[in-house]
Amino acid sequence: MIRAIALVDLDDTLFQTLRKCPPDVPVERLTALGFAADGSPLSYATPRQMQFLDWLAETTHLVPVTARSLDALRRARIPFTAAICAHGGVILDDAGEVDDGWATIIATRAAEHVEMLSDLVAAIATEARGQGVAINARVLKEGDLSLYTLAKHADADADALFAVVDAAVPSLPTGWTDHRNGNNVALMPPYLGKAHAVAHILPELRARFPDAPVIGIGDSLTDAPFMGLCDFAMMPTRSQLAGGMFDAR
Numbered sequence: 001m002i003r004a005i006a007l008v009d010l011d012d013t014l015f016q017t018l019r020k021c022p023p024d025v026p027v028e029r030l031t032a033l034g035f036a037a038d039g040s041p042l043s044y045a046t047p048r049q050m051q052f053l054d055w056l057a058e059t060t061h062l063v064p065v066t067a068r069s070l071d072a073l074r075r076a077r078i079p080f081t082a083a084i085c086a087h088g089g090v091i092l093d094d095a096g097e098v099d100d101g102w103a104t105i106i107a108t109r110a111a112e113h114v115e116m117l118s119d120l121v122a123a124i125a126t127e128a129r130g131q132g133v134a135i136n137a138r139v140l141k142e143g144d145l146s147l148y149t150l151a152k153h154a155d156a157d158a159d160a161l162f163a164v165v166d167a168a169v170p171s172l173p174t175g176w177t178d179h180r181n182g183n184n185v186a187l188m189p190p191y192l193g194k195a196h197a198v199a200h201i202l203p204e205l206r207a208r209f210p211d212a213p214v215i216g217i218g219d220s221l222t223d224a225p226f227m228g229l230c231d232f233a234m235m236p237t238r239s240q241l242a243g244g245m246f247d248a249r
């Protein structure tokens with residue numbers, strides 16, 4: 001029985017890399033849920049996260065809302081059909097198929113920003129070479145669609161990464177988003193964002209489940225806008241979104 005609609009971020013909410021797993025949980029008690037293209041495990045859930053996921057799967061209409069690409073989402077072993085991925089650039093319907101209507105909307109808007117995305121990549125790459133820092137900067141695509149610029153440090157040195165991006169891109173145009181979490185910097189055009197995609201699917205979900213509360217669950221600052229569209233919001237106590245609000249005083 002569906003008791004609620006759960007719109008749930010994945011990375012650092014339902015699972016995380018081994019490096020980010022709690023030190024008091026033995027490795028043998030972790031469950032691999034996210035995998036690389038070659039099948040090797042990349043992301044793990046703790047026993048408590050697994051219980052939480054099982055509870056969501058049994059009692060809610062579970063919709064992942066993730067920054068992951070469509071390919072990376074399909075390599076996550078969690079129960080879902082409908083989903084939002086690529087920072088809101090792609091929506092899957094209840095059959096697990098790409099929502100063509102949303103794809104058309106995104107394609108139209110994305111066409112206006114292709115040159116800017118490439119310019120950002122070039123600026124970051126030039127600054128990285130000048131500072132002698134190993135950074136991979138590229139335009140993230142879904143198929144032929146250019147969505148946003150992503151930069152990562154080759155050795156996961158987030159401070160060095162942020163210093164390069166700050167120097168290369170001291171400011172973004174109005175409405176753009178600079179999303180930083182761990183060793184990732186995503187520079188996203190105004191039309192892109194989880195909240196836009198959630199706003200697109202919520203009316204139909206509320207019509208199907210008119211009395212079901214909508215719960216938004218996430219860990220990062222860029223999850224907050226989509227969580228704010230929901231009736232209730234949840235977050236891990238140790239997360240970017242929580243900040244230090246739960247630290248012992």
